[in-house]
Amino acid sequence: MSEVYAARRTRLRDRCNAGGSAAALVTRPANVRYLAGAAPKNAVLLLGKREDLLVCVGPPDDRPPQGRPDEALRVHALPGPGGDAAVAAADLATAQGADSLAVEEHHLTVARHRAIGSVAPRLRLADLGGAVEQLRVVKDEEEISCLRIGAEIADQALGELLESILVGRTERHLALELERRLVDHGADGPAFPTSVATGPHAGHRGHRPTDRRVEEGDFLSVCLGAAYRGYRCEIGRTFVIGTSPADWQIELYDLVFAAQRAGREALAPGAAFRDVDRAARQVLDSAGHAERLQPLTGHGVGLEIDEDPQLAPTAMGKLDACVPVTVEPGVHLPGRGGVRIDDTLVVRPEADGGPELLTITTKELLAL
Amino acid sequence: MSEVYAARRTRLRDRCNAGGSAAALVTRPANVRYLAGAAPKNAVLLLGKREDLLVCVGPPDDRPPQGRPDEALRVHALPGPGGDAAVAAADLATAQGADSLAVEEHHLTVARHRAIGSVAPRLRLADLGGAVEQLRVVKDEEEISCLRIGAEIADQALGELLESILVGRTERHLALELERRLVDHGADGPAFPTSVATGPHAGHRGHRPTDRRVEEGDFLSVCLGAAYRGYRCEIGRTFVIGTSPADWQIELYDLVFAAQRAGREALAPGAAFRDVDRAARQVLDSAGHAERLQPLTGHGVGLEIDEDPQLAPTAMGKLDACVPVTVEPGVHLPGRGGVRIDDTLVVRPEADGGPELLTITTKELLAL
Numbered sequence: 001m002s003e004v005y006a007a008r009r010t011r012l013r014d015r016c017n018a019g020g021s022a023a024a025l026v027t028r029p030a031n032v033r034y035l036a037g038a039a040p041k042n043a044v045l046l047l048g049k050r051e052d053l054l055v056c057v058g059p060p061d062d063r064p065p066q067g068r069p070d071e072a073l074r075v076h077a078l079p080g081p082g083g084d085a086a087v088a089a090a091d092l093a094t095a096q097g098a099d100s101l102a103v104e105e106h107h108l109t110v111a112r113h114r115a116i117g118s119v120a121p122r123l124r125l126a127d128l129g130g131a132v133e134q135l136r137v138v139k140d141e142e143e144i145s146c147l148r149i150g151a152e153i154a155d156q157a158l159g160e161l162l163e164s165i166l167v168g169r170t171e172r173h174l175a176l177e178l179e180r181r182l183v184d185h186g187a188d189g190p191a192f193p194t195s196v197a198t199g200p201h202a203g204h205r206g207h208r209p210t211d212r213r214v215e216e217g218d219f220l221s222v223c224l225g226a227a228y229r230g231y232r233c234e235i236g237r238t239f240v241i242g243t244s245p246a247d248w249q250i251e252l253y254d255l256v257f258a259a260q261r262a263g264r265e266a267l268a269p270g271a272a273f274r275d276v277d278r279a280a281r282q283v284l285d286s287a288g289h290a291e292r293l294q295p296l297t298g299h300g301v302g303l304e305i306d307e308d309p310q311l312a313p314t315a316m317g318k319l320d321a322c323v324p325v326t327v328e329p330g331v332h333l334p335g336r337g338g339v340r341i342d343d344t345l346v347v348r349p350e351a352d353g354g355p356e357l358l359t360i361t362t363k364e365l366l367a368l
Numbered sequence: 369m370s371e372v373y374a375a376r377r378t379r380l381r382d383r384c385n386a387g388g389s390a391a392a393l394v395t396r397p398a399n400v401r402y403l404a405g406a407a408p409k410n411a412v413l414l415l416g417k418r419e420d421l422l423v424c425v426g427p428p429d430d431r432p433p434q435g436r437p438d439e440a441l442r443v444h445a446l447p448g449p450g451g452d453a454a455v456a457a458a459d460l461a462t463a464q465g466a467d468s469l470a471v472e473e474h475h476l477t478v479a480r481h482r483a484i485g486s487v488a489p490r491l492r493l494a495d496l497g498g499a500v501e502q503l504r505v506v507k508d509e510e511e512i513s514c515l516r517i518g519a520e521i522a523d524q525a526l527g528e529l530l531e532s533i534l535v536g537r538t539e540r541h542l543a544l545e546l547e548r549r550l551v552d553h554g555a556d557g558p559a560f561p562t563s564v565a566t567g568p569h570a571g572h573r574g575h576r577p578t579d580r581r582v583e584e585g586d587f588l589s590v591c592l593g594a595a596y597r598g599y600r601c602e603i604g605r606t607f608v609i610g611t612s613p614a615d616w617q618i619e620l621y622d623l624v625f626a627a628q629r630a631g632r633e634a635l636a637p638g639a640a641f642r643d644v645d646r647a648a649r650q651v652l653d654s655a656g657h658a659e660r661l662q663p664l665t666g667h668g669v670g671l672e673i674d675e676d677p678q679l680a681p682t683a684m685g686k687l688d689a690c691v692p693v694t695v696e697p698g699v700h701l702p703g704r705g706g707v708r709i710d711d712t713l714v715v716r717p718e719a720d721g722g723p724e725l726l727t728i729t730t731k732e733l734l735a736l
Contacts (some may be wrong), residue, residue: 082663082682110473110481111495127479175550183540220655295450315448 004142005070006039011135013047016102021099021126022049025089025116027223028107030303031132038067042139046089048096057093057284080230083112090116094123095284102128106239128307137300137308138322142313143231144346150187150228151344151358154235157181158361166213167216167241171196171209174222182226190306191225191232202238203330203338211328216242219249219337220368221330225305225344234326235359236290236342239366248336253365256339259283263297263311265326267347267355273315280329281313289331298327301344323347323356372510373405373438379503381415384470389494390417391466393457393484396475398671399500401598402457406435414457416464422462424455454577458484462491470496498676505668505676506690511599512714515669515692518555518596519712519726522603525549526592526729533611534736535584539564540674544589550594559593559600560673570606571698571706573662584610587617587705588736589698593673600673602694603727604710607734616704621733623698624707627651628731630666631679633694635715635723641683648697649681657699666695669712691715692726 004324018025026032026045033039035047036054053076054069069075073093078088086108097289101120103113105127138204139147157178166174175194180333182190197207202219214220223236238256240249265278280297284290298311301324309317313326319325324345341363346356380403393401394413401407403415404422411424421444422437436441446456454476454599461469469488471481473495485493507515525546543562549559565575572588582588591604606624608617631648641718648665652658666679669692677685679693687693693715696710711729714724 082680105478107483108478110471110478112477113478114473117567172551175549176544180541180544180548183544322690 001037001142002070002072005035006072008035008135008158009047009052014133016047016128017130018160019102019126020364021100021102023047023096023100024102025028025034025086025092025093025104026128026132027086027104028132029111030042032068033103033303034136036073037070040069043086044085044089046093047235048093049098050096053089053092055089057083057085063173067335071251074110074133082111084115086112087115087119090120090123092129094120096269098123100124100126100133102126104128104132106130133308136302138320139302139324139346142320142323143302144324146229147233147346148358150191150226150231150233151235151360153182153185153228154224154233155188155359155361156185156224157295158222158235158237160223162239162368164364165337166220168213170211170213171198171201172211174214175209178222178224182224182254187226187228188230189227191227191234195223196222197221197337198241200337202337203332203340205328205332205340207329214241217246218242220340221340223305223340223342230303231359232301233324233344234305234342235300235342235344235361236328236330237361237363238339238341241324241368243367245365245367250365251359252333254288254337254340255284256329257363257365259297259329260276260341260343261331264343264355264357267319267325267327267345269319269321269347269349272320273311273317276319276327277311277313281326284329284331297329298325300325318349321347321349322353356363369405369510369572370438370440372508372628373403373487374440375726376403376503377415377420379632380499383499384496387470387494389470389496391415391461391468392470392474392496393454393461393463393495393517394500395454395472395480399472399504399672402500402504404674408437412451412453412457416461417466417734418464418562421457421460423457425451425453437668439522442642452462452480452483454480455487456484457490462488466491468492468494470499471496472496472500474498501676503669506572506688507670507692507714508644508690510545511670512692513692514597514599515601515712515714516726518559518594518599518601518670519603521550521553521555521594521596522601522725523591523729525594526554526605529590530607534582536581538579539566540570540579542582543577545671546590546592548723550592553594555594555596556598559595559602563589563591563604563655564736565705566609566702568705571700571708573612573698573700573708579660582609584612586610587596587707589706589708591708598671600669600671600690601671601692601712601726602669602710603712603729604695604696604698604708605729605731606709607736608706609736611735613733618733620699620701621707623652623655623657624709625733627697628695628709628711630712631697632723632725634712635687635693635695635713637687637689637715637717639687641677641679641687642681644687645679645683646682648695652697652699663700665697666693668693687715689715689717
């Protein structure tokens, strides 16, 4: 793995040098992990002129959930607590002869930026921008394999829940049960707070579980994901509780299903983000749900659950092969509930069989 | 409650005006919640010249876990997604005639600070510093009551776990079980990731649960807390598994217990932070554990689990009445495990009975 991290750092260094900066300071934890193999708490990564350093506050914690730091990377541990690794890293950059340092202005606070300026007044601070986030968009097969395993775990957890009795249990309990099952099956933990939404809550994106109990006739929508070796996937499904769904439920489900399928089918290398979004969105629009739509119908996943790209009406850019994204349109009718269907897929060229579906739980409307 | 939030905002405004700023922008979520009753995702609070505004991206989500916004506070919802509430708030500050705006430089990123500067070039940006954090240190009785309920919930969850069979179960399972019980008893959720540490892991602060199973003869240390109406408490206990603790276990436990008691007994209005720390620390120091000590022996709790003050050797300042803090010394012996004992207490004057212990689970060495 060490070569993988070194290669990533080389790509970033090239980009940085091309931008006129001799050194770069990476502070955003997911970016540190991407480039260093691990992101110990409060650690930062310095891409220095002479060598790269993982600068930690105290000794790095290399237990599994955080990942192990790349062994080829030298660790510089600050002696005491209370220090700022970013400030120390700026000092180390200067010691290596750098006269400029690109920092992540979208992550670094004004106070830390100022502290760096004070400790290294001769260092010209530039903006690294989202350079690391951009590198992270296209995944290698090792990363995709982690996402695939995470998706299998989420499928298993969801499948087991569906075999248990649901009526009478609260959203909170079902969410905790799902999270327990994720861990049972080998996840580091949930990829994000598990959402379980019943009745009028169903179909609401990011619903936080309440004490409402599952009732006969409810829509039940569930969104969960596993974190596996740091990689986070997402699956969302909607079910009906009881033997016979109402007509409006079947109609709404079929509509969201059609929208989600249209989104999935639009995934291809070279497809514009906004076109994928439009494919799903226009199905719902034409059924009169334009007002109620979410701002996006999908997003990238990886070391963070919500990464670039965004599949949204105003998003700029095109998909590449090996980009994992969610496709997750939904409709929520206030007071009645709604439907969300959410998959994680990897964009693949037609010649390789088209988009690879990672979350394989059935999307039939199950009556539970 | 509305008067409480208004009074807090008035105190902050007075401080701000005294510092020469006509308006203030609060972005740190716990600070927004403290002053506005709720912190909807990506929302910020503007203390304006004419009126205060809770600026939200989209309509505020007022479901229980986030709290309900103060009804006396006007909500300004940005129409679309993707906007930055802080930038919009700066614009609104200008529209109210402010020529200066104090911002939280320790929270605001360089990129957002720059965006504010672009949209409101005539606004002089100053630093609000930790003004809201300082207001938050001393709690009112309503806040303490939330912490007290949270502590009761954590005590209940821990008590129930101790009645179940522990040998053979993994750290991860025990942690998830504790979190389920917290929610069962009415917590919003865990106050922080529950730590369960067995055998050689025991006594390690912030240990993340692994798949290691509880074995006969282990030390088992557990640290958990409940979030209740946004307020977060903490309790940590260490047990031995099996009928008869080894001599070294009894000795180490008695030592940490003595240190923790010394820390608790040092809590009083007017006591210096470092003196409380020293009271606990010197017990462990004198037994030869100086090298292995944590950087702090306690910290404030409230809307965040780790707030001011810090009870540490170099901390400056003195305790006030009605400040809730943890006292949590521990010793970890590499390869063997260790002991941590952690309580949440509220500083009270001697006349009121001295420090109020919120986490009342026994601190005897239980053999389970």
